[in-house]
Amino acid sequence: MSTQSSASGRLNATFARLRADGRKALIPYITAGDPHPGHSVALMHALVAGGADIIELGMPFSDPMADGPVIQLACERALKAGTTLRRTLALVSEFRQTDAQTPVVLMGYLNPIERFGLADFADAADHAGVDGVLIVDLAVEEADAYLPTLTARGLAPIFLVSPTTPIARVATIAEHAAGYLYYVSLKGVTGAANLDVDAVATQVAALRGVTQIPVAVGFGIRSPETAAAVARVADGVVVGSTLVNQIAEGVDQPDGLPAQLTATLAALRRAMDAG
C-alpha cells in the first residue's frame, strides 16, 4: 500500500542499507524520561554511538501490563520526573536536531495516545521526526480505527508477533504492519528469562514464509552471545531490559550513563557483526 511505503521511509532505508552491508539491525529500547527527561537525548545519542541502528523509545505509562518489573520501574521513574507524552515527543525533536538518520520508534500503550487525541498525536509525532509507533495493547483486530491516521502521517505501524500467534494470523498482522515485525521471542513479559535460540530460528523461518517485512527479535536478549545468535537468524535484535537495568543502577550518577550504554551496545554490536 502506498501509504505504508511512505510510512516507513527511514526504517526501510535502514534495513536496505544493512542488508547491503550484510549486517543486522541493533535496536535498543529505553524509556523516555528515565531517569529524567533531561538525560534522554544524551542517552539516545549514546545508543547511536554504541552502534544502534534504530531506537525504540518507550512512552511511559502508569500500567504497562505487558512489561516486567524493570520497565515498570523505569516508567515510574520517568513519570515521577514529569515525563508526559508531549515531553516525549519534544525529546525526539531535540534528538532530530543532530541526528537526521537514525529511525525512532515510539513504543507504549494506547491510553496516553487516546487522551492526547490520536490525530493530534500523529501530527505531533510526524512533526517531531518519529518513524514508527508500536502500541503494545493495540491488537490488529482493533487497529482499523487507528492505523489510517498513523500511516497518513508517515508513521509505520510496528506490530508484535508472539510464539502463540498462529501463522495465518501472522499473515494478517503483516498486511497491516510496516517497518518491521517485532517477534516476541518467548511467552512472558519484557525482561524475562533467556530465550531459546533454536526455537527462535524455527519461528523466524516460519514468519519468513508469510511475509517479506524485516523481522526483529526481542525479549530475553541480554548477552552479546545471544544477540549474535539471534542476529544470525533475524533481521534485527531488540535489547531493552538490560539497558534499562543499567539506567536503574546508575540513577545516582546519571552523568556516567551515556558512556555505559555506549559500551554495552558496542559489545553487542561487535558480537553481532562478528557473526
Added chain:
Amino acid sequence: MPYDFPDARGHFGPYGGQFVAETLMEPLARLSEAYARLKDDPTFLAELDNDLKHYVGRPSPLYHAERLTAKWGGAQIWLKREDLNHTGAHKINNTVGQALLAKHLGKTRIIAETGAGQHGVASATIAARLGLKCVVYMGAEDVERQSPNVYRMKLLGAEVIPVRSGTQTLKDALNEALRDWVTNVDDTFYVIGTVAGPHPYPMLVRDFNAVVGRELLVQCPARIGRMPDVLVACVGGGSNAIGMFHPFIGMDGVELVGVEAGGYGIDTPDHAAPLSAGTPGVLHGNKTYIMADADGQISNTHSISAGLDYPGVGPEHAWLKDSGRARYVAINDDAALAAFHELTRVEGIIPALEPSHALAYAKVLATELGPDRHIVVNLSGRGDKDIFTIAKREGISLT
C-alpha cells in the same frame, strides 16, 4: 428494546474489545471458541446448575426488609441475598462457571486477581474443590486491609502474592495477573473476577452472574406480585450489578441504577467512580470509562471498600450509561458506612461495604418514592471481611 451485546468482536457500542498484548490474543480466541461451544451445551449447563444449586446454595432468597422499609418511610426495600452464597458473595457464581471452563480446556493452574479478597476466596475455593493449583494476586495495601480473606485463601491452599508495584491495589494486581498469564498461557486459566478485561471475559462473567437476575424474574412476581420498579447494585468492576441488571435490560419499566464509590466525594480526586466522573479510555484489555489524568496516566483511586477501589468499570456498564438504559450515581464513604450500620442494627444483616453503597442510595431513592413502589438491592456480599476496616476507621480496637 432489542439488546444483543456484545457483537462478535466483543464490542458494546464503542466499548469493550480486546486491547491486550499479542501473546494473549490466541488464548483469548481459544477461550471464546470454548465458551461459544459450551454455553449452550446441555451437559456443561447441567454441571453448572448442579454446582450452583448444591455447592453455592442457590437460589439466594429475596428478602423483604420490612423494618428497614418502615424506618426509611418510603418504597419497599427488598434484598437479593447474595451474601448467603457459599464464601459469602456473588463472586462464587462466576468462579464456578470459569473453573468449569478451565477444566474443559484442560488447564491445571488458575490465577486470579482480587481487591477485597472475595473473588480470591471464591477462586481458591473452587480450585480446592477441583484440585487445581491456584495463585492469587492482591495489592499489598489490600492484603493489609483484608487480612481475614488472605488467611482464608491460604487455608484453602492458594498462594497469595502481594503486589507492591504502582498503587498496590486492585489495578496493579490485575497487571500482575495479566503478566503471569502471558508467561504461563499453556497450563494456566485466568479467572477474571469482574465484567472487565478483554473479550470474552465481560460477556462470560456477565452470563455466569446473570443467574442473579434470572432468579429475580421468578422471585419478584411470586413475592412482590409484579416486577420491581428499581434495581440497585454497587459498581466497582460491575459484576454483581450486570448480573442483576442483564435479564431486565429489555424490560423498560424496570429502572436500573448502578452505585459507584464516591470516596471522599466525586468533586475530589479521592473516589473510584469512573462512570460518574471519568472519561472513556483503554485499560486492562478493554475500552471503557476510566479514571486517568490529563496525560492519560491511570489515576489513584480511593474507596473505603477495597472491592470498589478500581479506576475502570466493565464496558457493558459504559454502554448502558451512554445508551441511557441504566443510570449511575456515586455514594461517598460516610454514607455507605452509615447504611452499613443501619442494615446491621435494623435487620440483623451485616453487609459488605460494597453493597452498603447500593443500600445508601436505595435509602435516598426510597424516601422519594411511595410505599407502593418496590426497590430490589443486590446485597452482593456479607461484611465479615470488612469489620476490621470499619473498626479501625471508627477507632475501635479489636485486640
